[in-house]
Amino acid sequence: MSDAISALQGRSTAGEVTIREAGLCGMITLRGDLSNAKLRAVCKKITGQVFPEKRKIALGEDRGVAWMSPDEVLVMLPYAEVTDALAQIDAALAGQHYLAENVSDARALIHVEGDFAREIMAKLTPADLHPDSFAAGDFRRSHLGQVAAAFWMVDADRFAVVCFRSVADYVHDLLVASAKAGPVGVF
Amino acid sequence: MLSNALNTAIPNVGTTTFRPPYTPISMAAIAGAARDGVFQPLRKTPMSDWHNANGADNEPVGQWRRPFAYVRAGETVHDAVNREVTNARSNIGLLDASTLGKLIVKGPDAGKFLDMLYTNMMSNLAVGKCRYGLMCSENGFLMDDGVVARISEDTWLCHTTTGGADRIHAWMEDWLQCEWWDWKVYVANVTEQWAQVAVVGPKAKLLLDKLGGMDLTALPFMQWQAGKIGGFDARVFRISFSGELSYEIAVPAGQGRAFWEALIAAGEEFGVMPYGTEALHIMRAEKGFIMIGDETDGTVIPQDLNLHWALSKKKDDYLGKRAHARSFMDNPDRWRLVGLETLDGSVLPDGAYAIADGSNANGQRNTQGRVTSTYHSPTLGRGIAMGLVHRGPDRMGEVITFNTVDDAKTVAARIVDPVFYDKEGAKQNV
Numbered sequence: 001m002s003d004a005i006s007a008l009q010g011r012s013t014a015g016e017v018t019i020r021e022a023g024l025c026g027m028i029t030l031r032g033d034l035s036n037a038k039l040r041a042v043c044k045k046i047t048g049q050v051f052p053e054k055r056k057i058a059l060g061e062d063r064g065v066a067w068m069s070p071d072e073v074l075v076m077l078p079y080a081e082v083t084d085a086l087a088q089i090d091a092a093l094a095g096q097h098y099l100a101e102n103v104s105d106a107r108a109l110i111h112v113e114g115d116f117a118r119e120i121m122a123k124l125t126p127a128d129l130h131p132d133s134f135a136a137g138d139f140r141r142s143h144l145g146q147v148a149a150a151f152w153m154v155d156a157d158r159f160a161v162v163c164f165r166s167v168a169d170y171v172h173d174l175l176v177a178s179a180k181a182g183p184v185g186v187f
Numbered sequence: 188m189l190s191n192a193l194n195t196a197i198p199n200v201g202t203t204t205f206r207p208p209y210t211p212i213s214m215a216a217i218a219g220a221a222r223d224g225v226f227q228p229l230r231k232t233p234m235s236d237w238h239n240a241n242g243a244d245n246e247p248v249g250q251w252r253r254p255f256a257y258v259r260a261g262e263t264v265h266d267a268v269n270r271e272v273t274n275a276r277s278n279i280g281l282l283d284a285s286t287l288g289k290l291i292v293k294g295p296d297a298g299k300f301l302d303m304l305y306t307n308m309m310s311n312l313a314v315g316k317c318r319y320g321l322m323c324s325e326n327g328f329l330m331d332d333g334v335v336a337r338i339s340e341d342t343w344l345c346h347t348t349t350g351g352a353d354r355i356h357a358w359m360e361d362w363l364q365c366e367w368w369d370w371k372v373y374v375a376n377v378t379e380q381w382a383q384v385a386v387v388g389p390k391a392k393l394l395l396d397k398l399g400g401m402d403l404t405a406l407p408f409m410q411w412q413a414g415k416i417g418g419f420d421a422r423v424f425r426i427s428f429s430g431e432l433s434y435e436i437a438v439p440a441g442q443g444r445a446f447w448e449a450l451i452a453a454g455e456e457f458g459v460m461p462y463g464t465e466a467l468h469i470m471r472a473e474k475g476f477i478m479i480g481d482e483t484d485g486t487v488i489p490q491d492l493n494l495h496w497a498l499s500k501k502k503d504d505y506l507g508k509r510a511h512a513r514s515f516m517d518n519p520d521r522w523r524l525v526g527l528e529t530l531d532g533s534v535l536p537d538g539a540y541a542i543a544d545g546s547n548a549n550g551q552r553n554t555q556g557r558v559t560s561t562y563h564s565p566t567l568g569r570g571i572a573m574g575l576v577h578r579g580p581d582r583m584g585e586v587i588t589f590n591t592v593d594d595a596k597t598v599a600a601r602i603v604d605p606v607f608y609d610k611e612g613a614k615q616n617v
Contacts, residue, residue: 004441024441031373071373099293099373105440106379124220145220147228165379165440166230166251177220 004079007108007168017114017179019172024079025109027162028086031072032098042092046077046085057139057152066139066152074150074162079104108168112159112175116183121151121159123178131187145174232285233382233443238461242267246464249350251286254463264465269565271462272469275388275429276566278458281450282385282467284435285443287333288352289378290359293342296370301335301343303367303505304359306489307497312337317409317426320345321489321497322355323507327516329483329492331355334426336411348479352378381422382443384450387433387470389614390457395423395434397453403434408616417453419446427615428467430474430608469562472571475526475605482524482559482573488516491575492524493605522556522575526605529598530586534570535561539589541576542597558589564607571607572600 008021032039040051043065049058052073057066059076066074077085082102089100112120122129127142134140139152144161147170151161163171190197221227230251238245243254244264256267274280292301298310305320312318314337322331331354333346347355356376363372386395392403398417403425406412411424419438427433438446451459471478477492488511489498499505510516529535541556556576564571576582579602588597604610 003445004439005444006441029375031375097294097371097373099291099375101291101375101377101380102439103375103377103380105381105442106377145225145228164230166232167228169231170225170228174220174225177225181220 004105007165008110008172011172013172013176013179015114015176015179016182017112017117017120019175019179020111020113021168021172022109022111022160025104025107026077026079026082026085027102027104027107028075028077028082028089029068029072029101029103030075030089030098031100032093032096034067034071034073036093036096038092038096039098042089043073043075045092046075046088052139055139056137059137059152059154066150068141068150106165107162108165108171110161110163110168110172110175112161112179114157114179117157117159118153118187119184120175120178121161122187123181123184124174125149125151129187144171147171230286232283233440234283234285234384234447237444237447238283241461243463248286248464251349253286253349254283254461255465256463257461265563268463268465268469269563271460271466272565274458274460275431275462275466275470277389278460279386279388279390279394279454280429280460280462280466281447281454282387282462283447284383284385285379285381285440286349286352287378287383288345288347288349288355288376289381289383289437290345290347290352290356291338291342291375291377292345292359292372293375294370294372295341296367296372297341297343300359300363300367300370300372301345302499302502304362305335306499306505306507308499308502309335309343312343314339315410315412317411317424319497321494322358323489323505323510325506325510327488327507327510327513328485329479329487329489330358330485332477332479334424336424350480352376380440381437382440382446383435383437384443384447385428385433385435386450387427387429387431387462389432391432391434394450394454394457394459395436398449406434417446417449419449421446428476429470430476430612430615431470432615432617468560469564472560472562472573473564473566473608475573475607477524477573478560482575487575488521490516490523491521493580519578519581522577523579524559524573524605525576525579525583526603526607527558527561527572527574527576527589527600528603529570529572529600531598532569533598534563535572535574535589535598535600536591537561539591539598541574541587541589543577552590555587566608573605576602 006024010023012020047063052058052067064076124144127140141150147167149163189200238254242257245252246255258267301309317334317336320335331351336344359374400415406425413422422437424435535558539558540554543553543555545553558574561572582602585602
């Protein structure tokens with residue numbers, strides 16, 4: 001394999017809130033019956049995480065499972081392990097109806113880290129990010145500005161955003177613009 | 188106007204019903220962050236930065252910016268386009284085809300599902316093979332086209348047009364979620380997972396053999412293979428939208444830029460040059476290949492484009508089949524696709540109408556056809572065009588007259604076969 005590069009090659013814009021692309025990250029779109037024990041077991045085997053509830057993410061250091069829809073999860077893991085993980089899924093779910101595709105190169109992962117990270121996100125998405133509605137471990141598949149994005153809250157000062165590779169520049173610049181405009185003071 | 192209509196003075200007309208926002212707010216508050224560089228998203232392929240550093244004159248294709256041509260010092264854009272076409276037809280051209288939609292369709296009912304969505308048969312496509320397919324709306328109108336590849340027993344890869352990727356993905360989900368919810372099919376949009384490069388021209392195989400890794404002698408036209416090309420993980424599709432020997436090679440997007448640069452470097456001795464969307468258009472028009480959005484406009488059915496061969500007669504049903512049987516669809520009086528050759532060799536104006544005798548009830552000049560694609564062909568050294576003409580294919584050789592923006596000037600053009608170049612397909616099928 002030739003050396004792969006991520007969409008923004010780790011670009012980082014520092015400020016009161018730092019916008020930082022995470023670099024290469026392994027991602028697998030897994031569609032199937034989410035109540036199926038074998039599907040849950042193979043997700044646990046690959047990520048070490050308990051299967052997430054609706055609109056949640058179960059995340060460890062560099063592995064996790066995010067709930068995307070009633071029949072889809074996003075499995076996250078180190079980039080180099082994707083081929084092996086796909087083989088594990090194929091073996092575990094052989095004979096069942098499912099779809100597992102490598103989407104690591106199709107996406108970018110961007111971290112939003114700093115004091116008013118929640119407001120930076122809230123200014124850009126229609127999802128309700130009020131502290132009563134959105135806390136650590138919550139996950140949404142929504143929009144940021146004019147593009148599709150999924151995101152979750154790591155803790156009060158840290159969010160993570162997954163977007164399509166082609167719009168990684170746009171999402172990075174949008175988050176930087178939102179950070180630069182400062183806190184609103186609503187939350 | 189209201190005061191006039193009510194026959195009262197303006198102050199007596201009253202006030203309008205207020206709608207939110209009740210108090211004025213600034214336009215900036217509505218625009219939010221959407222200004223300057225983030226006014227709208229511009230989508231980039233893994234190779235976009237290379238294109239922009241190498242003379243790309245871009246054109247918008249949806250939210251993508253695709254190179255129209257790569258302009259060199261001292262060239263006009265038109266010069267560059269002609270050079271790119273000629274080079275792809277005589278040496279090698281490279282096209283960044285990453286923007287084309289790529290949808291994975293998988294499941295025990297995937298074949299049945301694709302047989303309903305495409306007008307032709309996809310369920311019987313053998314693993315490892317590719318087939319060009321058409322998609323119609325329920326009303327029979329052509330809405331997308333592209334090459335479908337069978338990946339495995341239960342998995343197909345559907346290529347869509349650049350503009351069709353999101354739309355066709357949503358179309359598939361709509362049918363699966365709302366109509367055929369009990370069919371076992373999953374769809375995933377993997378468009379951006381892959382960087383795709385079309386390696387086009389008589390020396391295409393020489394370049395790929397030089398990079399090595401895969402025996403392309405064993406890859407016939409309309410088949411695909413997975414393997415390595417020059418150390419890159421690749422899927423190689425032997426398909427052609429130019430009429431030349433052509434391989435479309437997909438590598439993971441993260442390796443796209445490096446793969447493109449490897450092709451440019453290794454291809455130098457063979458005269459490799461990138462080409463843009465205009466050269467793509469000219470080469471497909473020289474071959475008489477249709478383009479969704481040029482030859483189609485939402486009112487055109489496959490039969491109008493002489494694509495009867497892609498309408499399965501074996502299948503009981505597919506989206507659009509019933510509509511095609513309606514009296515105004517199955518009708519010889521429709522405007523149908525032909526080639527057009529101006530008598531003076533000039534390039535017909537795009538969208539020009541073929542005028543007919545007399546005028547209609549609104550006092551407008553009657554028409555009998557229109558231009559759908561028109562270019563200067565550097566290969567033939569003259570203007571070529573395609574158009575939809577009333578009973579067109581029955582009128583081969585007839586000369587008809589097109590209007591121009593200059594009221595006094597018209598252009599005479601002969602109705603000809605729409606395939607202007609290599610009708611036997613000898614060049615793509617070596």
